[in-house]
Amino acid sequence: MGKSFDIGLERLTGIGVPGIGETQEGGVKPPLQDTSADLKIGHYVDASATKGGQAGMVVPQESTFYLETFGCQMNDHDSEKVAGVLLARGYRQVDGPEAAKVILYNTCSIREKAAQKVFSRLGELRPADDQEGKSFNTEDTEKEHRVHRDGRVLEKNHPSLRKIVNAGGGKIIGVLGCVAQQEGEEIFERAPWVSLVCGSASYRKLPQLIAELEAGNRRVTGLDTDTDETFETEITRRDNPWRAYLTIIEGCDKACSYCVVPFTRGPERSRGSASILEEVRRLAEAGYSEVQLLGQTVNSYADPSARKMRFSELLAAVAEVRGIRRVRFTTSHPRDFGEDIVEAIEAHPTICDHVHLPVQSGSTAVLRAMARTYSREEYLEKIALMKAARRPISITTDMIVGFPGETEKDFEETLTLLDEVQYDSVFAFKYSPRPNTPSLKMPDAIPEEEKGRRLGILMDRQREIQRVRNEKLVGETFEVLVDGKSRRENQWSGHTSSNRVMNFASPERELLGDYVQVKVVSAMPNSLVGEMVGRM
Ligand code: 5AD
Ligand code: SF4
Numbered sequence: 001m002g003k004s005f006d007i008g009l010e011r012l013t014g015i016g017v018p019g020i021g022e023t024q025e026g027g028v029k030p031p032l033q034d035t036s037a038d039l040k041i042g043h044y045v046d047a048s049a050t051k052g053g054q055a056g057m058v059v060p061q062e063s064t065f066y067l068e069t070f071g072c073q074m075n076d077h078d079s080e081k082v083a084g085v086l087l088a089r090g091y092r093q094v095d096g097p098e099a100a101k102v103i104l105y106n107t108c109s110i111r112e113k114a115a116q117k118v119f120s121r122l123g124e125l126r127p128a129d130d131q132e133g134k135s136f137n138t139e140d141t142e143k144e145h146r147v148h149r150d151g152r153v154l155e156k157n158h159p160s161l162r163k164i165v166n167a168g169g170g171k172i173i174g175v176l177g178c179v180a181q182q183e184g185e186e187i188f189e190r191a192p193w194v195s196l197v198c199g200s201a202s203y204r205k206l207p208q209l210i211a212e213l214e215a216g217n218r219r220v221t222g223l224d225t226d227t228d229e230t231f232e233t234e235i236t237r238r239d240n241p242w243r244a245y246l247t248i249i250e251g252c253d254k255a256c257s258y259c260v261v262p263f264t265r266g267p268e269r270s271r272g273s274a275s276i277l278e279e280v281r282r283l284a285e286a287g288y289s290e291v292q293l294l295g296q297t298v299n300s301y302a303d304p305s306a307r308k309m310r311f312s313e314l315l316a317a318v319a320e321v322r323g324i325r326r327v328r329f330t331t332s333h334p335r336d337f338g339e340d341i342v343e344a345i346e347a348h349p350t351i352c353d354h355v356h357l358p359v360q361s362g363s364t365a366v367l368r369a370m371a372r373t374y375s376r377e378e379y380l381e382k383i384a385l386m387k388a389a390r391r392p393i394s395i396t397t398d399m400i401v402g403f404p405g406e407t408e409k410d411f412e413e414t415l416t417l418l419d420e421v422q423y424d425s426v427f428a429f430k431y432s433p434r435p436n437t438p439s440l441k442m443p444d445a446i447p448e449e450e451k452g453r454r455l456g457i458l459m460d461r462q463r464e465i466q467r468v469r470n471e472k473l474v475g476e477t478f479e480v481l482v483d484g485k486s487r488r489e490n491q492w493s494g495h496t497s498s499n500r501v502m503n504f505a506s507p508e509r510e511l512l513g514d515y516v517q518v519k520v521v522s523a524m525p526n527s528l529v530g531e532m533v534g535r536m
Contacts, residue, residue: 063091066100070117071108073330074265074294075177077236077245078200079106082176084235085207093237097125102172102213104196107179109260111432118179122191125173172196172213176203178264182435184223198222201251201266203231225251225266232271242483242513243326244288248276248314249295249302254333256360257371257438258403258431261296268297272305273314277321284323289515290481291324297333299341312340319348325515326481326497327351331358335373337382346390353391354424354499357382358398362417363410366403369442376417383421394498396425401458402451403431404442411454418461424469424498426462430455463525470500470523477519478502478528479536482511492532494518506532 065086069079082104083093097103103125109115174196175187181199188194195218198209202222209220230250238244251266252259280291293315295301301311309317319327327350332341334357345351357379361367364375386393399414418426430451433440446454480502484493492511493503504518515536522529 062101063089064094064100065091065102065104066094066097067104067106068097068121069106070114071106071110071177073245073292074200074247074250074296075106075108076239077247077294078177078203078231080238080245081231081233081236082106082203082206083237084233086210087237088235089207089210097171100171102174104174104176107175107177109178109182109264109434111429112434113432115179115182118175119190122173122175122187122194125193126191127193174198176200178260181223181225181264182260185221188219195219196221199225199264199266200231201225201227204229225263227266228269230269230271232275238288240483242288242481243290243292243328244283245292245294246276246279246283247271247294249298249300252296253300254297254335254373255371257369257442258400258434260434260437263436265296268300268302270302270304273303273307273309273317274305276314277317280318280321280324284321289324289513290326290328291318292328292330293318294330297331297336298329299332299336310340311336312338312344315341315344315351316348319344319350325350328354328499330356332356334359334379334382337385339385342385342389342393345393349391352497352499354394354396354497355386356396356398359417359421360398360400361403361406361410362414363406366406366410369405370400370403370439376413380420392498394424394500395421396499397421397423397427399426399428399458400431401428401454402446404439404446405444406431406446406454411457415458415461418458418465422465422469423462424466424500426458428455428458428462466525467523470525470528473500473520473528474523475520477517477533478530480504480516480518480530482514482516485512496528501527502530503527504530504532508532 065083067079067083067086069075086102087093091102094100105118105121107115107118173191173194175183175194176196176198177200180187180197181201183190184197187197196209196213198206198220199222202224204227205222209222212220230247249268249270251268252261253268255262276293283291299311301314303309303314315327315329318324327348332355337355337357341355345353345355359379360370360372362376364377367375367379383395386395401411401414430448431439431446433445478496478498478500480494480496482492482494486492486503490505490507491503492506493501494516496502502518502520506516511532516532517534517536518530519533520528520530
């Protein structure tokens with residue numbers, strides 16, 4: 001084949017890639033995110049959205065919105081729903097804040113640097129004549145520290161917005177998501193030019209909040225978390241023409257000692273199985289062949305309806321929907337991961353052979369301090385279930401280094417876990433103290449420099465594991481869903497069922513959205529390089 005290219009590496013250095021933010025347990029974007037380097041994908045809007053927009057709503061021409069999303073796949077998908085709601089009200093989505101009447105940021109607060117990003121953006125939007133706003137830390141330098149096969153995407157270039165607000169005037173600026181929930185009305189104090197603050201647990205109120213803004217209200221909030229409802233809407237604007245995301249459980253009840261999610265996303269609420277299956281059928285009819293079930297702890301799904309479907313039964317039922325060729329799910333919590341899920345994967349080839357099972361640490365002492373509810377040994381028992389499966393299952397994970405009190409020996413146990421499990425991808429993070437979390441007050445904080453040293457060691461070790469593992473795949477043939485086209489001629493990219501990135505050569509004119517057979521000819525730590533050998 002011709003000169004090989006490695007989108008994985010391009011992505012790692014951020015070349016030609018759309019922006020990306022954080023991951024979050026339950027919304028792990030990196031291994032599952034569509035980051036097609038060169039591909040411009042269209043927007044699919046549910047027919048009902050357009051109808052809703054036409055039905056009786058008089059929206060002035062200038063009703064445009066710009067929506068920027070930070071964070072995990074749950075946030076991405078929430079943004080799809082928010083966009084759907086706005087489109088249904090007759091708004092038009094624009095690519096940049098310049099042309100927008102409404103500017104919305106859907107935010108992430110999983111780590112401190114992620115939360116800072118929104119204040120950095122808001123600082124740029126500060127009107128020149130504003131005297132009230134408190135000072136901002138506009139540091140916007142969060143580094144992505146991940147060893148994974150999808151490569152990594154760095155910061156999107158962002159225009160200076162201050163000019164935009166001053167020039168345009170009269171813009172509505174809103175903060176959505178986890179930072180909104182966490183900071184609440186304090187955001188109005190820090191940035192008086194913001195008029196909407198709404199956490200994800202209150203999104204079902206969004207249409208009403210938007211109507212209040214349209215009616216002239218200056219400030220509106222949605223900050224309840226004591227809801228037992230999920231944000232279901234008929235009018236989701238989907239960004240990817242082949243893969244549809246579907247939230248089946250929102251919130252989290254697990255209370256890991258380092259994590260803000262239970263505070264920002266509220267308690268666990270599951271969606272009824274009948275409504276999930278109905279949506280999957282509709283998606284299949286609309287041409288989606290891949291669905292990804294989402295939840296912070298997706299496998300803690302508890303069907304609220306009389307059917308009381310277990311998560312593994314739901315997986316199987318989704319896999320049987322006619323037209324669906326791939327079912328993914330993320331993120332699983334080890335406590336609720338059982339043999340039944342492995343059996344469902346074995347029994348249904350349409351359920352992808354990939355499980356993201358965050359471990360966080362290889363040391364039982366640290367796991368206990370993190371309140372993860374399992375020991376190293378118990379976690380390894382779950383891994384053993386997958387390794388014993390009749391079909392090989394690709395396993396990926398999240399890890400935190402430098403948790404308070406993590407000794408050199410604890411860290412060493414994390415490293416030996418890498419060797420033992422042989423992950424195909426690891427998302428590793430330096431521990432970041434977060435407001436309200438129990439670990440904030442734990443003694444024996446690890447200095448930043450030491451956290452950085454441990455992270456570097458972990459990444460090097462894992463990169464080598466991935467290199468060796470991927471090299472063993474040379475000569476094998478995989479089914480690939482083609483979701484990217486390179487600027488270089490005859491070069492395409494896609495994902496295998498195990499979610500490996502495959503870059504491959506083919507002289508075909510059009511392959512996007514097709515399932516093809518690709519033989520691996522060489523391997524890198526983050527991606528495979530292959531040649532197309534047939535169609536499915
Ligand atoms: N500091 C560092 N990493 C964190 N994560 C969650 N909270 C924190 C924190 N306070 C990581 C976990 C989780 C992933 C999405 O983010 O590894 O699985
Ligand atoms: Fe995941 Fe624990 Fe945070 Fe829940 S509390 S989202 S299980 S890390």
